[in-house]
Amino acid sequence: MxxxxxxxxxxxxxxxxxxxxxxxxxxxxxxxxxxxxxxxxxxxxxxxxxxxxxxxxxxxxxxxxxxxxxxxxxxxxxxxxxxxxxxxxxxxxxxxxxxxxxxxxxxxxxxxxxxxxxxxxxxxxxxxxxxxxxxxxxxxxxxxxxxxxxxxxxxxxxxxxxxxxxxxxxxxxxxxxxxxxxxxxxxxxxxxxxxxxxxxxxxxxxxxxxxxxxxxxxxxxxxxxxxxxxxxxxxxxxxxxxxxxxxxxxxxxxxxxxxxxxxxxxxxxxxxxxxxxxxxxxxxxxxxxxxxxxxxxxxxxxxxxxxxxxxxxERRGVLMRWWRRRAQAARVRRENTLKAVFHILESRGLGHVRSVALHELAAHRQGTMATARSEARVLAGHGLATLPAGAESLDLTHEGWQRACEIVRNHRLWEWYLTHQMAIAPDHVHADAENIEHLLGEDAVRQIERALPPSPVDPHGRPIPALGAGRGERTP
Amino acid sequence: MDGAPPLEIHDLTVAYHERPVLWGVDLVVPAGRLVGIVGPNGAGKSTLIKAAMGLLPAASGWVKVFGAPVRQNLRRIGYVPQRESVDWDFPVCVRDVVLMGRYGHVGLMRRPSAQDHAIAQRCMDEVGLLPFADRQIADLSGGQQQRVFLARALAQESDLYFMDEPFSGVDAATESAIIALLQQLKSRGKTILVVHHDLPTAREYFDTLLLLNMRVVAFGPAEEVFTYDLLQKTYGGRLTILSDMADAVSRQSRSP
Structure with missing residues (x-):
């Protein structure tokens, strides 16, 4: 040196x-x-x-x-x-x-x-x-x-x-x-x-x-x-x-x-x-x-x-760490909104429409209209959805839809893994998956996928969406 | 292999603050043995290997390595210290540490050559650490940290290895990886002495056992030495341990 x-x-x-x-x-x-x-x-x-x-x-x-x-x-x-x-x-x-x-x-x-x-x-x-x-x-x-x-x-x-x-x-x-x-x-x-x-x-x-x-x-x-x-x-x-x-x-x-x-x-x-x-x-x-x-x-x-x-x-600075935690928390909030939108769409049968009314979102998340509107604005700000001025419903963009599928998939993959591979009771796994879904990296996903059966269903009987599931597509 | 035994210890006595911790140890380890050193806490297991390498002063006695005084043949010794003996927050990456195994061969004031780097690379690969080569060592699990030390010892390319509790605090995968590695070293004619804490696995892992309790209680093939009487002598008749031993022995005698 x-x-x-x-x-x-x-x-x-x-x-x-x-x-x-x-x-x-x-x-x-x-x-x-x-x-x-x-x-x-x-x-x-x-x-x-x-x-x-x-x-x-x-x-x-x-x-x-x-x-x-x-x-x-x-x-x-x-x-x-x-x-x-x-x-x-x-x-x-x-x-x-x-x-x-x-x-x-x-x-x-x-x-x-x-x-x-x-x-x-x-x-x-x-x-x-x-x-x-x-x-x-x-x-x-x-x-x-x-x-x-x-x-x-x-x-x-x-x-x-x-x-x-x-x-x-x-x-x-x-x-x-x-x-x-x-x-x-x-x-x-x-x-x-x-x-x-x-x-x-x-x-x-x-x-x-x-x-x-x-x-x-x-x-x-x-x-x-x-x-x-x-x-x-x-x-x-x-x-x-x-x-x-x-x-x-x-x-x-x-x-x-x-x-x-x-x-x-x-x-x-x-x-x-x-x-x-x-x-x-x-x-x-x-x-x-x-x-x-x-x-x-x-x-x-x-x-x-x-x-x-x-x-x-850069890596260990206190402010930088705080900033990263904040960014992480914001990402988790966005992903939770996307997930809620996915669930609403799923309850309708996952048709071609990717539009969800704000009052539906508010009802699903058990929040107020104001919260739902601000959540929708955040999604729009990140290019995950469109929310025309004065509109009462949001439209997921392609990227938003992809991301929503991914996060729900992560959640259900993890639940599937815990119940099928780790022999944990199905009613014990949801809370854990709520957290893990945001953290599951590509490597872990690949590993779980390798053990996955052809038509995977989560422990609650819902299909696990495919990666990059297209318009209205179900799991292959 | 030359004719002289890899390790010959004669009447070795070691004292800490004048209190002897090892008394008159005589030991001749033939080549190609995988030796487990077992004994209770404070039996002087680590002291024995440190004194054998000359890291601790001996009160009396001598140590010969491949027929020569140990100082002259240190290059033929590889060493795995206890994992707790270093600061894992130290600013080095895995590659740096493994490369240290080459320092004895590189010589004072010189830099490791491309060949030394290649050897370090191969040793990291052998213990499955290649994906972590550029990680800081604090970012590793306990088992991975232990494998860093093993890779470093491998990079020493020695004929006689001293390992101080390489199995302590490691996961099952690392434990079996280490065992495979020890067997492989043995099959290449290396001689390995391992301080080992866990009696039930001692007989299974090693072909030769050294029962130590401030003195050599017994040294010989594992199946001959791993007996109730000798273990009782080693562990000094303390009741809880003794009953553990009794269990271990009975388990061993039941398995064919």
């Missing part, structure tokens, strides 16, 4: 980096607050700081989306949360290393802290009876509290360039420098390359670890590798999203993609695309004001994407 889109984006990021000039000032330093002017600045990419922020957000979205996909399918979401909080003391230590915001020192410190957190979780899991969620919550709180204390202490220190250390909590894409973006690019390329190379191994190890081990695949090494990539992703994303919310950038885009697809490679691609959208969207919105934190806006954008997928997702 070589996601070409991802590589194209990476190339774009590289270009953005190449065009940077030496006097890169930070977005945070810019004093202008007119949001239209700011938006224009962002869109035109005139500012090198904007280019860094944008490149950083794209890389962050790619990397977090990719690894987040694995987090979600491996049920490690809480683990990601723990990891993202556990890196904070490492950030502080990296800063203390030479009292400046050196990306590499912070990267090393934060990765070590993240791995220490993971190791502590493993140790507690092995040596106590505590369950995973408890242990994760415990370690998360411990490391985060330690980190907060250290960061607060650093801010009160007299010496050193402390600008930016406070941005690690809630993130500021505008504070990204060339060093940060290069590190992000390196980490993202590494993650993409490793996932592409070991995709097959990661797939089987994530789905069925015992089976993967039985193939002699290095399951533990794969797990550790994923953990390492995950720590890298969290650490490089810190500057832009912040410790508190970075786990959401892992989980939310991947969760949205999970709702959309049934295949892992598509899930990963989708998560990367949504991660990029969320990253860029968040960076853009936070750029509109002065000193707005980036992390919350990225997460809100990601959540908005999730909400859209949740509501409008």
């Amino acid at each position: 070589t996601p070409r889109r991802a590589i194209a984006l990476l190339l774009a990021c590289g270009l953005l980096l190449c065009t940077h000039t030496a006097w890169a000032d930070r977005i945070g330093d810019i004093t202008s607050t007119d949001w239209r002017e700011q938006a224009w600045r962002f869109v035109t990419l005139a500012d090198p700081a904007v280019r860094f922020a944008l490149a950083g957000s794209i890389l962050l979205g790619l990397n977090c989306g990719l690894l987040g996909g694995f987090i979600v399918v491996r049920r490690m979401a809480l683990f990601g949360d723990m990891l993202s909080h556990a890196v904070l003391p490492g950030v502080a230590l990296g800063f203390l290393w030479n009292m400046s915001k050196d990306p590499v020192a912070i990267f090393v410190g934060a990765t070590l802290a993240g791995l220490a957190g993971a190791a502590l979780v493993g140790l507690l899991r092995r040596t106590t009876r505590l369950k995973e969620d408890t242990v994760l919550g415990l370690v998360l709180a411990l490391f985060f509290a330690g980190g907060i204390c250290m960061v607060t202490r650093i801010q009160s220190l007299p010496q050193g360039n402390k600008s930016g250390i406070d941005k690690f909590l809630f993130g500021q894409a505008a504070a990204l420098g060339p060093g940060d973006v290069q590190l992000m690019a390196a980490v993202t390329v590494l993650a993409l390359a490793l996932v592409c190379l070991f995709y097959k191994e990661l797939l089987v190890a994530s789905f069925d670890g015992a089976f993967a081990a039985s193939l002699r695949l290095p399951v533990a090494a794969l797990h550790f590798g994923l953990l390492l990539l995950l720590s890298f992703a969290v650490v490089v994303a810190l500057q832009a999203v912040g410790v508190v919310l970075v786990s959401a950038m892992l989980i939310t885009p991947a969760a949205a993609a999970y709702l959309l697809t049934d295949r892992l490679h598509r899930l990963l691609q989708g998560a990367m695309v949504m991660g990029v959208l969320a990253g860029v969207g968040g960076a853009f919105i936070s750029f509109l004001g002065t000193n707005l934190p980036t992390g919350p806006f990225m997460v809100l954008t990601a959540s908005a994407i999730f909400a859209i997928v949740f509501l409008f997702g």
Whole structure:
């Protein structure tokens, strides 16, 4: 699964980096607050700081989306949360290393802290009876509290360039420098390359670890590798999203993609695309004001994407499902009207006339004239019947007649099947058939037909109409 | 077939959190046998096959597969894990899962070849899953899911198979399909060990039985091992089970 889109984006990021000039000032330093002017600045990419922020957000979205996909399918979401909080003391230590915001020192410190957190979780899991969620919550709180204390202490220190250390909590894409973006690019390329190379191994190890081990695949090494990539992703994303919310950038885009697809490679691609959208969207919105934190806006954008997928997702979206149910219910109502018309025609002996008076329909359905009229209008609206203006009777069209025959046939086929093949008493089968007639698919109909005698009659003695029964025709 | 037995286990002891679950298992399974592993819950049936494949560390003892340490011959082993051991909502389709059976042959960092795809296709066909090849695995019935695992094991093209409760939660049609498949594998000279839960069918399905209850109680041809005394020993004399067994045995002895 070589996601070409991802590589194209990476190339774009590289270009953005190449065009940077030496006097890169930070977005945070810019004093202008007119949001239209700011938006224009962002869109035109005139500012090198904007280019860094944008490149950083794209890389962050790619990397977090990719690894987040694995987090979600491996049920490690809480683990990601723990990891993202556990890196904070490492950030502080990296800063203390030479009292400046050196990306590499912070990267090393934060990765070590993240791995220490993971190791502590493993140790507690092995040596106590505590369950995973408890242990994760415990370690998360411990490391985060330690980190907060250290960061607060650093801010009160007299010496050193402390600008930016406070941005690690809630993130500021505008504070990204060339060093940060290069590190992000390196980490993202590494993650993409490793996932592409070991995709097959990661797939089987994530789905069925015992089976993967039985193939002699290095399951533990794969797990550790994923953990390492995950720590890298969290650490490089810190500057832009912040410790508190970075786990959401892992989980939310991947969760949205999970709702959309049934295949892992598509899930990963989708998560990367949504991660990029969320990253860029968040960076853009936070750029509109002065000193707005980036992390919350990225997460809100990601959540908005999730909400859209949740509501409008093609197959599983809530609104789509509601819409389909509604359409289904409307179809059932139409079919019931057709059936009533068929029954009325049948009681007259199924002659050539396909016309039924509305008062007959109302009487048959035990409803009012108004209901019958509106039902007839619905049929007319679907081309199943004609109802001239002011007319008191409806005429089934050819299609309407076909459909009516089909639905009655389904009903009687099912009744016949239940009584003859399943040995259910004839008086028990009608209610069931009322529902099944709308659901009986072509395959099931074929199957029942195969067992059907030459002149089939339903359990109540009425003939089962043939498929596409012609004008006034009876069952062959 | 080479001379060495497909599976040879010597003095295998396995412990969970220091509590032994299997004690000093000695076992030599000759080629071409269809072996049912039966025993009560917690008897260590799954543990035995996992330890035999080296998926669980052994406290003592060794396992040889076709005469070599198991790590060297894992490629000749096919494995059907318990159905409950995986997340069936995982975003993969039937074809993806069956193709996993080829991964051991494909090698690290490589992609399955056209031939691997053809083998996966054939294995799906053998278990009647071809019409469902592109379905997500959650959209399958329990029996179909079990057949996905079987197809994956078939795709491994192994000589020795370990299957962990392939009959659990499957419909009658799948059960007889699995039995036919096992017989067919056996007739091709494969050796199969099946963890089995249902005693009454055990004697009928398998030619060889391994009665297990934390130790090997008996191992041998089904008709010799499936006796009241040995079953009583295996199931530890618990009354309800014992009476079930008595029924099963009497049913067996009545049928010719």
